[in-house]
Amino acid sequence: MRVTSKGQVTIPQNVRESMGILPAETEIEFLQDDNGRWYIAKAQPDTQQTSRFRSAHKAGKLMMSTDEIMALTRGESWPSS
Structure with missing residues (x-):
């Protein structure tokens, strides 16, 4: 497996x-055992943080102003209309 100049590999x-x-949903971590071997593992759910953009679609309304959309993506509350 080849490593890119940015240190990336394709799993x-x-x-x-x-x-x-x-893709874009799972965090992985690198673990080393006592013999020096490296492993990848899926990070535990409590270490993952859902992106506010991924959860914003659940709270979005069909008719929202630009200010309301921007507040939602920033994690701010907005006055309900």
């Missing part, structure tokens, strides 16, 4: 599927 699809790794 093969079969590995992602078997580990339940989803």
Whole structure:
């Protein structure tokens, strides 16, 4: 497996599927055992933080002003109309 100049590698699809790794949703961590070997593991759910943009669609209304949308994406509350 080749490492890019940015230090990135592609996790093969079969590995992602078997580990339940989803693009842009799953955090992984690198773990080292006592023998110095490195492993990747899916981060525990309590260490993951849902993006405010991913959760904003649940609170969005069909007819929202630009200010209301911007407040929602910033995690701010807005006065209800």
